[in-house]
Structures are given as C-alpha cells and as structure tokens.
Amino acid sequence: MLAALIATRPPKPPVFFYTNQLVAATTTFTCITVCRRAAFITTSLPVRYVLSLSLPGAESILDHLNRLYYQIINSPSSDANIISLPSDPYLSNRIAEVISVVVTLTGVLATLPVASAGTAFKVRLQVELAAALTVLRSLGTIVN
Numbered sequence: 001m002l003a004a005l006i007a008t009r010p011p012k013p014p015v016f017f018y019t020n021q022l023v024a025a026t027t028t029f030t031c032i033t034v035c036r037r038a039a040f041i042t043t044s045l046p047v048r049y050v051l052s053l054s055l056p057g058a059e060s061i062l063d064h065l066n067r068l069y070y071q072i073i074n075s076p077s078s079d080a081n082i083i084s085l086p087s088d089p090y091l092s093n094r095i096a097e098v099i100s101v102v103v104t105l106t107g108v109l110a111t112l113p114v115a116s117a118g119t120a121f122k123v124r125l126q127v128e129l130a131a132a133l134t135v136l137r138s139l140g141t142i143v144n
Helices: 003-007 020-041 045-052 061-075 091-109 116-140
Strands: 016-020 141-143
Touching: 003 061, 016 091, 020 045, 020 061, 020 116, 045 061, 045 116, 061 091, 091 116
Parallel strands: none
Antiparallel strands: 016 141
C-alpha cells in the first residue's frame, strides 16, 4: 500500500535559482529604458501614470524596476556575499521579481494605445522587451 502511494505521488516542482548579477543588471536597465519610452509614446494618460508616476500606495512600473535595479547592483547582491548554496537567494529573488514585473510590462505594452505614427516604435519596444525577458529567464537554473 505504501509503495503504491509513493509511486502515485506527483513529482516535486522545479526550483529555480537565478544568477549572473551583471547580465541581470544590464537587462533590467534595458527594461527600464523600454518602460520610459512606452510612457513617452502612449496617448493614454492613465496608462502613462501606471508606467511612470508613483502615487502614495501605488508604485509605478518604472519606479519598481528602478528599485529592483538598485537592489541588484548593491552590495548584498555582489558575488562576495554568496553563501554556500548553489546561488545567492537575495540576488535570485530580485531577478525573479524583475521577471514578474517585466511580464506585467509586456501585457501593458501589448495593449498600449499609441498614435498611428508610433506603431512601428511600439513594435520595436515589444521586440526589445521580449528579448530582455528571454535573457532574464535564461539566467535561471533548476536545482532539485
């Protein structure tokens, strides 16, 4: 009976650790640039506020990315502070949070209202953000 229960147990989900502080910092900076440009070309004032204007109790996407960027480049994320685990949990958690914010930004950018003259620029921003998201996701390694 016990063997049957163990055999039908679902496998453990993969655990990702994210590494490479330099690539994470430069890619996060690229995402910050895309967010600024998206806020500049949008024709919707509420969307511009979501992208670039923090209000009390509501952090904008741009300010969230800026905060994460500075947390990635600060001393707790440096390679000198890595503990004996496969990866530094502080840095790994910051990169995972950047990925979640960039996924949100991807959704905002997909429905971003722009003038007809800015459509090509919006497409370039989407391509640049998709490449940055791919790079950020590639920093993860499965540790189980």
